[in-house]
Each structure stands twice: as C-alpha cells, then as structure tokens.
Amino acid sequence: MTKKILILPGDGIGPEIVAEAVKLLDCLRADFGLAVETETALVGGAAYDDCGLPLPESTLDLAKSADAVLLGAVGGPKWEPLEIALRPEKGLLGLRAGLGLFANLRPAILYPQLAEASTLKPEVVAGLDIMIVRELTGGIYFGQPRGVETLASGERRGINTLVYTESEIERICRVAFDTAMRRNRRLCSVDKANVLECTELWREVAIRVGRDYPEVELSHMYVDNAAMQLVRAPKQFDVMVTTNMFGDILSDAAAMLTGSIGMLPSASLNAENQGMYEPIHGSAPDIAGQGVANPLATILSVAMMLRYSLSAPEHADRIEQAVSKVLNQGLRTGDIAAPGTTAVGTAAMGDAVLEAI
Amino acid sequence: MTKKILILPGDGIGPEIVAEAVKLLDCLRADFGLAVETETALVGGAAYDDCGLPLPESTLDLAKSADAVLLGAVGGPKWEPLEIALRPEKGLLGLRAGLGLFANLRPAILYPQLAEASTLKPEVVAGLDIMIVRELTGGIYFGQPRGVETLASGERRGINTLVYTESEIERICRVAFDTAMRRNRRLCSVDKANVLECTELWREVAIRVGRDYPEVELSHMYVDNAAMQLVRAPKQFDVMVTTNMFGDILSDAAAMLTGSIGMLPSASLNAENQGMYEPIHGSAPDIAGQGVANPLATILSVAMMLRYSLSAPEHADRIEQAVSKVLNQGLRTGDIAAPGTTAVGTAAMGDAVLEAI
Ligand SMILES: CC(C)[C@H](C(=O)O)[C@@H](O)C(=O)O
Ligand SMILES: CC(C)[C@H](C(=O)O)[C@@H](O)C(=O)O
Numbered sequence: 001m002t003k004k005i006l007i008l009p010g011d012g013i014g015p016e017i018v019a020e021a022v023k024l025l026d027c028l029r030a031d032f033g034l035a036v037e038t039e040t041a042l043v044g045g046a047a048y049d050d051c052g053l054p055l056p057e058s059t060l061d062l063a064k065s066a067d068a069v070l071l072g073a074v075g076g077p078k079w080e081p082l083e084i085a086l087r088p089e090k091g092l093l094g095l096r097a098g099l100g101l102f103a104n105l106r107p108a109i110l111y112p113q114l115a116e117a118s119t120l121k122p123e124v125v126a127g128l129d130i131m132i133v134r135e136l137t138g139g140i141y142f143g144q145p146r147g148v149e150t151l152a153s154g155e156r157r158g159i160n161t162l163v164y165t166e167s168e169i170e171r172i173c174r175v176a177f178d179t180a181m182r183r184n185r186r187l188c189s190v191d192k193a194n195v196l197e198c199t200e201l202w203r204e205v206a207i208r209v210g211r212d213y214p215e216v217e218l219s220h221m222y223v224d225n226a227a228m229q230l231v232r233a234p235k236q237f238d239v240m241v242t243t244n245m246f247g248d249i250l251s252d253a254a255a256m257l258t259g260s261i262g263m264l265p266s267a268s269l270n271a272e273n274q275g276m277y278e279p280i281h282g283s284a285p286d287i288a289g290q291g292v293a294n295p296l297a298t299i300l301s302v303a304m305m306l307r308y309s310l311s312a313p314e315h316a317d318r319i320e321q322a323v324s325k326v327l328n329q330g331l332r333t334g335d336i337a338a339p340g341t342t343a344v345g346t347a348a349m350g351d352a353v354l355e356a357i
Numbered sequence: 358m359t360k361k362i363l364i365l366p367g368d369g370i371g372p373e374i375v376a377e378a379v380k381l382l383d384c385l386r387a388d389f390g391l392a393v394e395t396e397t398a399l400v401g402g403a404a405y406d407d408c409g410l411p412l413p414e415s416t417l418d419l420a421k422s423a424d425a426v427l428l429g430a431v432g433g434p435k436w437e438p439l440e441i442a443l444r445p446e447k448g449l450l451g452l453r454a455g456l457g458l459f460a461n462l463r464p465a466i467l468y469p470q471l472a473e474a475s476t477l478k479p480e481v482v483a484g485l486d487i488m489i490v491r492e493l494t495g496g497i498y499f500g501q502p503r504g505v506e507t508l509a510s511g512e513r514r515g516i517n518t519l520v521y522t523e524s525e526i527e528r529i530c531r532v533a534f535d536t537a538m539r540r541n542r543r544l545c546s547v548d549k550a551n552v553l554e555c556t557e558l559w560r561e562v563a564i565r566v567g568r569d570y571p572e573v574e575l576s577h578m579y580v581d582n583a584a585m586q587l588v589r590a591p592k593q594f595d596v597m598v599t600t601n602m603f604g605d606i607l608s609d610a611a612a613m614l615t616g617s618i619g620m621l622p623s624a625s626l627n628a629e630n631q632g633m634y635e636p637i638h639g640s641a642p643d644i645a646g647q648g649v650a651n652p653l654a655t656i657l658s659v660a661m662m663l664r665y666s667l668s669a670p671e672h673a674d675r676i677e678q679a680v681s682k683v684l685n686q687g688l689r690t691g692d693i694a695a696p697g698t699t700a701v702g703t704a705a706m707g708d709a710v711l712e713a714i
Contacts, residue, residue, distance in 0.1 A: 075551070089551045119481045119589055140497075140519060140553065147554050151522070158555030160519040162497060166512050192602075194432070194446045196497065197504050198515030227610040228618070231588065232476055245549075249606055253584040261585070 002035045003310050006066035011045040012283025013293035014072025020295035020350030021302050027354050044074030044088035054091030060098045068309040069276040073283035096136050101268035103175040104134040108254035113327040117259030130237045133176040134247025138168045141244045162198050169205040176241035177213040186238035188219045190226045255280050262294030262335040265301035267308050275309040277301040291345045294333040322356035359392045360667050363423035368402040369640025370650035371429025377652035377707030378659050384711050401431030401445035411448030417455045425666040426633040430640035453493050458625035460532040461491040465611035470684040474616030487594045490533040491604025495525045498601045519555050526562040533598035534570040543595035545576045547583045612637050619651030619692040622658035624665050632666040634658040648702045651690040679713035
C-alpha cells in the first residue's frame with residue numbers, strides 16, 4: 001500500500017534542505033520501489049505570511065491523514081515581534097499536539113568521520129551514541145493556566161504551569177524502556193525530584209514502569225547534574241528520558257557534544273507510530289537561501305521515518321550507509337568543514353547521497 | 358565593628374571543607390586584624406537528624422542576625438526517602454527564601470593551572486570567565502499551586518508553577534547589569550520566550566531595565582540554544598542572567614566546562630548585600646569523612662563573602678592569591694589530580710592556603 005508523506009519545508013533553510021530529502025524519496029521510489037507519495041504544505045512563518053496563521057487547518061488535516069510528516073524547520077527574526085500565539089513555533093507545537101506526538105526521539109551520535117568537529121576532547125566523545133527520549137505534548141509547554149496577568153497593584157505577573165498526569169508519564173517511560181531494550185538496556189530518568197513535586201511523581205512512575213522491564217537498568221539523575229554529566233562523561237549514558245522542557249535543553253546540549261548538529265535527525269511519534277521527522281537544528285535564517293546548509297540531518301530524518309513510521313528499515317539502512325559513504329569520500333558542507341576535505345553546497349551534498357545510493 | 362558569620366557545615370563533605378574555611382577565618386582574624394566572629398548551627402540532613410526539621414527556626418534566626426552565612430553542602434541518599442518538605446534541600450531553599458537571597462552569583466572560571474582538567478579542548482575554554490546571575494527566590498522553585506493531586510478518575514497529577522512578577526525580574530536584572538558594568542559589559546538574558554509567556558515577560562523587563570544601562574550590550578538567547586552555545590563556544594559569554602530553574606541547569610553545565618567544580622564558589626545575596634556563600638559542588642556523600650574533598654571552593658566562597666558582604670576586598674584578594682599560589686606549587690586534591698602534581702588531602706590543602714597567606 002502506498003504511504004503518504006506530508007512535506008513541510010517551513011522557514012529559513014527549511015525549503016533548501018527538504019528539497020534534498022524529496023530528491024532522495026523520489027529516487028527511492030523510482031529506483032528501489034519504495035511505495036510513497038508526497039504532498040507539500042505550509043507551516044510556521046511561511047504559513048503565517050500566507051494566511052496569518054502558523055498552522056492552517058488544512059495543513060493539520062493533511063498531517064493527520066498522512067502516514068508521516070517531514071518538517072524542515074520553523075522560525076526566524078522576522079516573526080519574533082509577533083505574539084506567542086502567532087509565532088512560527090506555535091505551528092510546530094500545534095502539529096505536536098494535534099497529532100499527539102508525545103514521544104520525541106533525539107539521537108546524539110558522533111560520526112567517527114567528524115570526530116574533530118566536537119569541542120570536547122576526542123577520548124571524551126569518541127563513539128558517543130545517546131538516545132534522548134523527550135516527552136513532547138505535555139509539561140510546561142502545554143500546561144494551564146498560562147499567560148501574563150495584571151495584579152491589583154498594577155504590576156504584571158507571568159505564569160506557566162508544569163503539569164503531568166501519571167498516564168502521560170507512564171506512556172513516555174514505556175517508549176523509553178522499549179528503546180533501551182533495543183539498545184544497551186540502560187535508562188537514566190532525569191528529573192528535579194528534590195524540588196519539584198511534579199517530577200517527584202515522574203520518578204515514582206518511572207520506577208513503577210521499570211518493574212515491567214527487569215532487564216533494563218534504571219537510574220535517576222537531577223537535571224542540573226545531568227547537564228554536568230553530559231559535559232563531564234557523556235558516554236556513561238545509553239537512553240535518557242525526561243520532561244518536555246528538560247528534554248529541550250538536554251537534547252540540545254547532548255547534540256552539541258558531537259560538534260555537528262547539522263547531522264542529527266529526530267523523530268516525534270504518537271501511539272500509532274505515526275510520526276513527524278525533522279533535523280534538530282533550527283531554521284538558520286543567517287544562511288537561508290545561500291545553498292550552503294547541510295541537508296544530511298534532514299536526509300537522516302527520512303531514514304528515521306522509514307524505520308519508525310513506514311516499516312521500511314531496508315531503505316533506512318540504505319540511506320544511512322550512503323551518508324556514511326559521502327562522509328568517507330570527504331564531502332563536507334560548511335558547518336562540518338575541516339582541513340583536507342572537499343567543500344560542497346546543499347544540492348551537491350544531496351546529489352552525492354543519491355549517487356552513493 | 359565586628360561582623361558576624363554563621364557557619365553551617367551541613368552534610369556529607371560539608372563539615373570537612375567548612376573546617377578549612379574556619380581555620381582560614383581564624384588566621385585572618387589573628388594575624389591580619391579581620392574583625393569577625395563566628396557561630397555554628399545545623400541545617401539540612403544534619404538538622405533533620407537532630408530535631409526532625411531541615412531548617413530549625415533557631416538556625417534561620419541566627420542566619421538573619423548574621424552579616425553573612427557560610428554553608429558547606431546539604432543532602433545525601435540517606436534522606437532521599439523523605440518527603441520533599443523534610444529533605445535537606447528544603448533547608449537550603451528555606452534559607453534562600455527566609456533571607457530573601459534573590460541573587461545567586463555563580464562564576465565559572467577556568468584556572469590556568471587546571472586547564473587540563475576540562476573535558477573540552479584547551480582552545481575552547483582557555484581563559485574562560487563567565488558570571489551566571491541566577492534568580493534564586495522565585496520561579497518554579499517557589500510558585501503556587503504545587504503538589505500532587507488525585508483526579509476524579511483516580512489518576513494522580515503533579516503540578517508546579519512558574520511565576521515571576523515584573524519587580525522580581527527587574528531586581529535580578531539590575532544585579533546582572535551592575536555585574537556586567539564591573540566586567541566586560543556584555544549581558545545575555547536567557548529565556549524561553551518563544552514558548553513560555555512567563556519568560557516573554559522576563560525578556561520584556563530585561564529590555565526595559567537595559568535602557569538604564571546604555572553601556573551594557575544586552576542580548577537574548579533561548580535556553581536550549583544557551584545550553585548548546587555553552588558547549589560550542591563558551592567564551593562568547595561575559596554575564597548571563599536567567600530564571601531559578603534555567604540558572605540551576607546552565608550554571609552547573611558552565612561550571613563543568615572548567616572540569617574542576619571543586620574550585621568554584623558562589624554567592625547568594627539579598628537587597629542589603631547580606632549573603633550566603635557556598636561551594637557549587639554538592640555534599641559528595643561517596644567521599645564524605647575520608648579527608649580527601651577539595652576545600653578550595655569553600656575557601657574561595659569566603660573570599661566572595663569578604664568582597665560582597667563584609668566590605669573587606671583586601672582580604673578577598675589575599676585569599677585568591679593564596680589559592681593561586683598553592684595551585685602553582687602543584688598541590689592538588691583528588692578531584693583535580695594530574696600527572697606531575699602533588700596529591701594532598703583536605704586538611705593539607707587548607708594548611709597550604711594558610712601558609713601561602
Ligand atoms: C522551536 C521550539 C518551539 C522547539 C521546542 O522548544 O520544542 C525547538 O527548540 C525544539 O526543540 O524542537
Ligand atoms: C540542592 C538543590 C535544591 C539546589 C538547587 O536546585 O537550587 C542545588 O542544585 C543548587 O544549585 O544550589
């Protein structure tokens with residue numbers, strides 16, 4: 001059966017990098033019999049410019065009826081003056097909520113060919129391979145009440161609410177334990193249980209779910225310590241699971257340990273394994289339109305999509321091997337440039353991956 | 358006039374490291390005419406064991422009447438099964454709230470003698486000198502409502518509230534701008550204004566306060582990006598200002614960039630410059646009682662105390678120079694050990710600083 005993929009280029013470098021992923025999908029369809037069809041829609045600042053909303057209903061409907069969504073990136077300084085409800089980011093958050101994508105999988109992998117790109121000493125990060133499982137549709141990102149209110153004194157007060165139910169915690173923990181079972185069977189749950197009651201409940205539920213996974217070694221870490229340990233000795237981690245906000249911060253820190261965030265994909269899944277896939281880097285407005293952005297994180301996001309949502313792991317392997325090959329050939333976009341390698345632009349990098357496939 | 362210092366050894370390695378700081382204060386008093394008197398009290402797990410409360414009223418009263426407080430560290434696995442309200446950490450939070458210590462200054466400084474200790478490449482961290490100004494008596498640490506409630510369905514739900522008034526944001530921003538004026542006049546305010554309305558207000562107020570400091574270059578960064586940038590290029594920062602929770606995470610990450618958290622002091626100040634001073638490292642229960650902990654962060658906390666709360670900067674300089682001298686002599690506790698240096702324990706390190714003074 002033909003699977004439907006919704007393509008959301010988004011803002012900044014989004015359209016350029018997504019174009020390379022689309023070329024790749026076309027090639028897999030034409031030459032390797034991958035049964036997919038694609039459709040394209042607007043989201044983020046691009047959608048706001050078009051119709052005044054960062055997530056038009058038509059886009060959300062298309063996303064709901066697709067088997068998977070490929071997103072470039074959203075946001076940019078152009079839309080920063082807008083109120084939060086109209087910002088490009090709201091388009092992304094609306095997709096996550098609308099599709100129920102509660103499980104965000106963010107690998108932080110150091111490609112051996114790019115070991116030099118890290119700001120950390122080689123012995124600290126060589127072979128790094130962490131999977132961060134971030135809760136994505138709850139917590140302080142979505143909690144009510146929220147907003148800015150004016151007190152009787154005339155002074156204003158800003159409020160957001162961190163809230164998790166047991167079932168929300170349970171389902172993300174199950175994803176994390178399942179992920180750990182497929183990897184090295186070590187799971188670190190990150191909380192601030194010594195201060196925040198909400199994450200005290202988080203820890204309690206993590207322990208309870210852990211009883212169903214006796215083979216997984218469960219540990220707990222306070223978020224401040226986790227931030228330290230990622231810098232001190234990141235290879236101690238296999239899988240980490242945490243809240244929406246902590247996951248936002250820690251997954252970016254973990255990604256940067258590799259020195260090559262232009263290489264890192266991500267998956268956001270719902271209970272039916274329907275998913276949205278996107279590079280972890282942002283829309284990089286400073287280099288948008290120049291044809292120099294690294295398309296590999298988006299291309300690797302397609303690989304994750306094939307593996308998690310389209311049940312086509314053989315195509316995923318194919319892509320990952322092709323990416324490894326172009327790195328071995330010494331091809332590099334600007335963000336991962338190094339002495340002795342060959343500088344290429346976005347399209348040339350995409351072409352090289354097609355070639356390698 | 359004789360100044361009063363309250364000494365709170367706390368838990369774990371707290372008593373050992375604080376003992377070295379007390380020796381130092383005694384020496385400054387006896388040999389250099391520093392007019393201070395000290396008193397000692399219980400806090401944290403030690404206080405809980407003694408009277409069932411992590412912050413006895415008598416301790417808080419003594420703290421209020423002191424000019425400054427020196428704290429070792431609190432917490433340990435022994436007290437983790439306790440409910441949040443009775444945990445050692447609550448003693449610390451109670452002191453912060455009770456004394457109104459809203460401004461937490463956390464320097465992340467790389468000592469040139471310890472450059473090798475960092476997990477980052479030398480060129481990335483050489484000369485690192487960041488000051489993180491963390492809001493300490495508001496935000497999600499103290500916001501109401503909080504707790505775990507049971508829903509009609511029987512399911513439980515955990516809640517914490519992130520809340521800041523304009524005046525709370527304003528006063529911490531003023532401390533940060535003042536700090537920047539005494540340094541390199543660059544201030545980065547860290548928020549999540551693209552998602553959290555509370556921190557949108559934070560950004561607005563930071564901009565407004567900035568108008569009073571035209572000489573300070575103010576920038577804004579989302580917290581996830583800040584976590585990345587600390588790993589990628591930490592020397593881009595001079596002073597950072599942020600919320601209680603973000604500051605907890607980022608200051609620990611920044612500290613770990615130096616590779617020697619056993620060296621880093623901190624100050625927590627109220628509007629009258631009354632302050633609590635403590636090493637940023639924890640109570641390290643695994644090495645407690647062995648006489649191997651590094652007392653230098655506590656000793657440097659005394660230097661901060663002399664500078665910020667006791668108006669005795671000449672004594673602060675004296676201590677900092679003495680610490681530099683013992684490092685130059687090659688003395689190292691276990692946490693900062695390196696080939697070719699001389700291993701010493703807690704007391705020997707404290708003695709060496711006295712000697713150097
Ligand atoms: C753009 C922003 C809303 C988003 C988030 O905070 O979740 C981004 O930082 C991410 O991590 O995907
Ligand atoms: C012990 C804990 C309550 C405390 C905090 O979270 O503030 C500590 O991590 C710190 O940073 O001083």
